[in-house]
Amino acid sequence: MTEVLPKRITKEIERLMNDPAPGIKAVPFEDNLRYFDVVMAGPTQSPFQGGEFKLELFLPGGYPMEPPKVRFLTKIYHPNIDKLGRICLDILKDKWSPALQIRTVLLSIQALLSAPNPDDPLDNNVAQHWKDNEKDAIATAAAWTSQYALPGK
Amino acid sequence: MPVTDSTAFHNNDNDQLDGMDMSATGSDYDDDFLMSDPYDPEEYDGVEDDGFYDEIGGQGLFTAEGTKGLEERRPLYQVEYETHSESELVQLQKEEAAKVSGVFGIPMSHATMMLRSMKWNKERFFERFTENPEKVQLEAGIVTLEEAAQRRVTPEVKQYFADRRVRAVESNVQYPDWEELSPEAQTQRNLVEFIPDALCEICFSGDPSVPTYALPCRHRYCIDCYREYLTHKIWDEGLSARIQCPEFQCPIIVGEPVVEMLVSSADFSRYRNLLLRSYVSENDTMRWCPAPGCEYIIECHTPQSALLSTVPTVRCRCGHAFCFGCGLDDHQPCLCILARKWLKKCSDESETSTWISVNTQECPKCQAVIEKNGGCNHMTCRKCQHEFCWVCLGPWSQHGRAWYNCNRYDENASKQARSAQEKSREALTRYLHYQTRYANHERSADLDRDMYRKTERKMELMQQASSLSWIEVQFLRDAADTLIQCRMTLKWTYAFAFYLARNNMTELFEDNQRDLEMATEQLSEFLESPINPDTISTLRQQVLDKTAYVASRRKVVLEDTARGFAEDRWDFNVSLTE
Helix, strand or coil, rough: CCCCCCCCHHHHHHHHCCCCCCCCEEEEEECCEEEEEEEECCCCCCCCCCCEEEEEECCCCCCCCCEEEEECCCCCEEEECCCCECCCCCHHHCCCCCCCCCCHHHHHHHHHCCCCCCCCCCCHHHHHHHHCCHHEEEEEEEHHHHHHHCCCC | CCCCCCCCCHCCCCHHHHHHCCCCCCCCCCHHHHCCCCCCHHHCCCCCCCCCCHHCCCCCCCCCCCCCCCCCCCCCCCCCCCEECCCHHHHHHHHHHHHHHHHHCCHHHHHHHHHCCCCCCCCHHHHHHHHHHHHHHHCCCCCCCHHHHHHCCCHHHHHHHHHHHHHHHCCCCCCCCCCCCCCCHHHHHCCCCCCCCCCCCCCCCCCCCCCCCCCCCCCEHHHHHCCCCHHHHHHHCCCCCCCCCCCCCCEEEEEEEHHHHCCCCCHHHHHHHHHHHHHHHCCCEEECCCCCCCCCEEEEECCCHHHHHCCCCEEEECEEEEEECCCCCCCCCCCCHHHHHHHHHHHHHHHHHHHHHCCCCCCCCCEEEECCCCCEEEEEEECCCCCEEECCCCCCHHHHHCCCCCCCCCCCCHHHHHHHHHHHHHHHHHHHHHHHHHHHHHHHHHHHHHHHHHHHHHHHHHHHHHHCCCCHHHHHHHHHHHHHHHHHHHHHHHHHHHHHHCCCHHHHHHHHHHHHHHHHHHHHHHHHHHCCCHHHHHHHHHHHHHHHHHHHHHHHHHHHHHHHEEEECCEEEECCCC
């Protein structure tokens, strides 16, 4: 990499390494420090508990004025996450503030796993399932977790 | 006076009309026509005047020599509106702000910012401001004056901005000079300060050589990040009035003076431009003229809720006539919702499917669409091999030598299919009736526009061939204007009529429509007649006469439609919802 990383990004990486958020591991690629491999533990008391979810995170050139781009790589059954792993979260779009960081973004995603919001769906089928029969939807989510997100898979 | 056409009016003598009282009633003839003297060009303007001419600076398609207009009430079908240029709008904002500033004794800039945060809704502003002035100020991003005024910009800060100007070429950052700033922006710059151990939460840099700034919410960032943040919002997101503090979920607005002192003058002028755009787009009483390249703004106070009973037609200073309600080209007398339905009907495939349902049948078994391609009524569906009769749609087995049933009328199974098909056939014929006429006027208007271009040449010819002056040959241009306008109106009367339920009112409407159409065609014919020096003065009389008549017929149609809405006497065969 020839690009000189903005101080902000270097600092953020430093902080992420020294003081990682609980249940979240974010490691930048060696040859591209704007690209992160993320592993997020499914929050307890959620159907994602016990799962380890892989995500990719990219800091675009406009960061921190522009939000980072984040996507789930592990299949997940969630009303605000679609088949391609794209996430419907306001802070990744119009509610982004340059005062937010990689850490806060990842924590928000983790919170989204604990509290799905079927009223603002990205995947309509999943959201409908969640609204019609929450218990059954949660069971499906748990089944997907053990099928796709078990550690070591 | 030579009379060439057969309508009753024109057999009237000139003199008779000249002496007619303006408000004459009780005549056998059309009152509306008699309201003005068709032979007086100025009066003619008065009749024809749609309120548009007041707006025209003589640059548009429709030009009028001095509008006097009659001292008459505004016709029902016209709405009040005004055209503004961008600079006039800026002036208008200033006046609004000055009013508010005067009433509450607050600085102009504060009034502007607060009004802007209320989307220039003065009533709302008055209400909210009397209730809780501090909150309104805070939301508008106003720093209380005392705090800012007490402060003085430190020499270090002043030096910093000056240095950055000098080094502008290398660092690509150029702050405006202190002297260039408005007083409000200078006040804001007083709030820029060096904080020794501050850590900017955006760049994570604790560089003590860069000063910082905070809005009244006290979220402090270095001015480099602030500037980058603002330019990003301005250029990449096109935001202006709604730029908030960079802090997550902080609702405080970054006001105009703050932007002014923190960004380059190029960025600031773009910001000002965006402010104006948002003023128009957020204001329900404003609309940009949709004509390509036109930068005028129309202000009209007809609310959206009135669109089910009015067609607020406006004419921009550029000459473009359009509907303020929906932005489409002038579609009087047709309501916006009906115009939309009509255009959709004409453009989308629903009519193709009507053709399909009229000219094809569905296989009674598998519903495959079948078009008859031979004379034999014995159909065999290619898809499901079902055999049936094209005429009665019953199974072909009943058409064998042993048992033939097709000629029996009350075959229940086929009766329903028949009536459904007849219905759609009739609906198609009805639609085509209106559509043909609609399309025809559109086409004719296009041809008339071509002719309009030739009118110039014709006017020259006329001047050469006769003793008429330039002013006197203007009638040709006026006639062409009127003709095109009437065709546009006629076009839309057909769309309107298509949606009208059949009743007496509709028949009256069609009578008016017929009169306008007939007169329009006659005028059109006059305008295409060759110029002969001997008959020029006759032609001129005829055209003047006909133009005024046609214009008055148009007015009758529009006025009657508008009155119909006011009296709630139109019934439609569709619901007036999307």
